[in-house]
Amino acid sequence: MLYFIAIVTPETINQQVLEWKNYMLQQFNCKVALKSPAHITLIPPFQMPDSAQQEMKDHLQSFAAGKESFSIQLKNFAAFKPRVIYVNVLPNDPLKELRTQLETTLLKSRRFPVKKEDRPFHPHVTIANRDLTKEDFPQAWQHFQSIAYEATFTADAISLLRHNGKIWEIVASFPILSSYSSEVH
Template identity: 40%
Template sequence: MSAQKTNLYFIALIPHMELRGKIEVLKKEMKERFNAKHALKSPAHITLQMPFRSSNKIEQSLIKTLGEFAALQDSFKISISGFDCFKPRVIFVKVSDHTPIIALHAKLIPDLSTKVEIGKKEISQNIHPHMTIATRDLSTQNFNKAWGEFKNREFEASFLCKSLFLLKHNGKFWDIFQEFDFKNQ
């Protein structure tokens, strides 16, 4: 009997290219100044569903489900402002209003659990919308230095969220696998 091939996926909201570039600059600063490069393994994003493993055989079902789900959603504005952290390893750009993202997530959960064979333990029940610029490999010492600088740094931006994205891990990095437009796009 052969083992079923599985892939690692996650679902996210991704800003337009210009804002992605600005977040990338912050991630590169974290790498160069604070030796934290892990966040560079994915494009700037707000996680809607944490990484989960799924077999190749349900990939088409996942794509179909996300496409149908996205086609029913309205676009909305996301504003980001300043920085915050999850001590002692994560520094991120703050999302100003979590409400529309949490509402979108709440609508997505039933589709993931009933239409796609994703284990209930793998489905994120709660989310804290943010855009990570440093994670995992940020040492406690470097976290304290970086947070000392970033906690009062200003950063303001916004974007129209008009789609969601399925990302797939290629063994080293996260690739944008597919974009699913919201209605009227």
């Protein structure tokens, strides 16, 4: 089965992103982005047998428990021209560090079929991707360039998502301890 690991946005942000995804469906017949909740991908999709799921959950649980929550800022929109439009994630060192550490620990374990990502990490929240045509891109991009958007949320969990054949479902989320709750009293 296909899995990926992400930070899923809070429901208020997910609902706003869903409105934009539905706009893309109505205006440009873009459906692909509707198949997952609003999220920032940490580890892109990989094939893994369901029999390895519990081991992955255990690994993510212990990884997340050793991290501290942090703030993520979303501001306006950007694009990977000519096919992808997304909510822009402002530069964020804790997010980059979390992703690097997660990739490193999964690769080092050699128990999971995760590959080293060659492309630079470019965190984003997708509105439309591979089913946005090159012909429709300029009009869609013009629409999103005219919208001002800002939101901030706390990254307080890492989620494992699994493709069920139709959509991506959250299998489990693993809390990132906030700095004050990780202290022993």
